[in-house]
Amino acid sequence: MNAKKLLIVVAACLGLAACGGVDPNSPLGKRQAIFKDMLRTSEDLGGMLRGRIAFDEQRFGTDAARLDQLSRQPWQHFPQIKEGDSDSAARDDVWQRQERFQILARELEASTGQLASAAQTRPLSAQGVAPLVQKVEDNCEACHKEFRAY
Template identity: 50%
Template sequence: MYKRFIAMLCVAAVLCGCERSDPNSPLNLRKTIFKDMLRASEQLGGMLRGRVAFDEHAFAEGASRLDALARRPWQHFPVPAEGERSNAQPAVWQRQARFEDLAGQLEVATAALHGQSQRRPLRASDLQGPMDAVEQACTACHREFRNH
């Protein structure tokens, strides 16, 4: 009985190891970037909505980080290999021009937010419009190209 249990554990360990994906794969790289973007965006949105204390310096740093991140994920969208999992719809590759257009809109929106965050004094009322544009750009792309 004990030997059978050990054998089952070994098989389970091997099978679990097979499910791991390459951390440097395009899928994992873009997922990491998008998660970082989400964390930065949530922090900024939280400051503007009063869920997090507003801090000029932290907001400016977060806007700068979000702007830099917004330019990074697009290079990690090669056509997936057969059997590769992806949260992106096949339309990403079928309608590449539209996907690139929406990516560009996000980059413009994050640049505007970053630019506004460099003006002093920072006021939430001045930042809300650019932050809304960032959130709308994210939503527009997800609506068309992400499997939910």
Template identity: 40%
Template sequence: MNKTLLSALLTLLLLLTACGTDKNSPVYLRKQQFKEMLRTRESLQGMLNGRLSYDPDTFLKTAQALENQSAQPWQWFHEMQVADDSKAKQDIWQEAQAFRAAQDELTKSLQALTVAAQTKPKDKSQLTPTLKGVEQACASCHSRFKVE
């Protein structure tokens, strides 16, 4: 009896595992890209708050990487119904121009960060305002278009 119960439980677990996230879905792909951007931004923040050692060259390369990464997730926001596993509000499609403007604000803030990082300041605090601009662009978009 115990072997039968154990076998049934293992079969059930295997079936539930097979019902996992579709790793080719637009929601999954954009979430992965946003997570990568978050990790990159955390590295920049870590250099400025002392959690990581500040190196102007590394900061510049990381800022450039974040700017490049920021172009990726938008392709996965094509018009569609909001999926169960999505935190995107329907407003993204209903207010497409405003959503595009928010993307443009992020792009501008990232360009400003890269330009500031290119000066390779010895005083890392000079980069704090531009990184805060990036964070504000993210927060503004999230407050308007993301279910928290």
């Protein structure tokens, strides 16, 4: 009898857990995955510049190229009208001020492109790429301030 009750409780917990979360195939799920990947990649780049991770020219160049590639992907997953998901961290302004949102997206893409190009130059120095990483971080922050709900 106890095993049966335990099985019911476990099944209920699993059922409730399956109800939450974001569909990874939805536009929201796709852009969240890209943004998380961008964050991990940029944190590693910043970590190399700030001494948290050993600076490695090859890895820095690879990660800078990856960040540039990723920076061009999430925008296609913002539908023209806001979806009904309440899990989105995007403000309504994303859909109401599309022109400004697109300008900031292009600025981010430009800064990651500059970083990726510079990161292919050898020898590569942390001091040489630090201003470019800061520019990428500033562009991320600018968009978040205007369009992300904290």
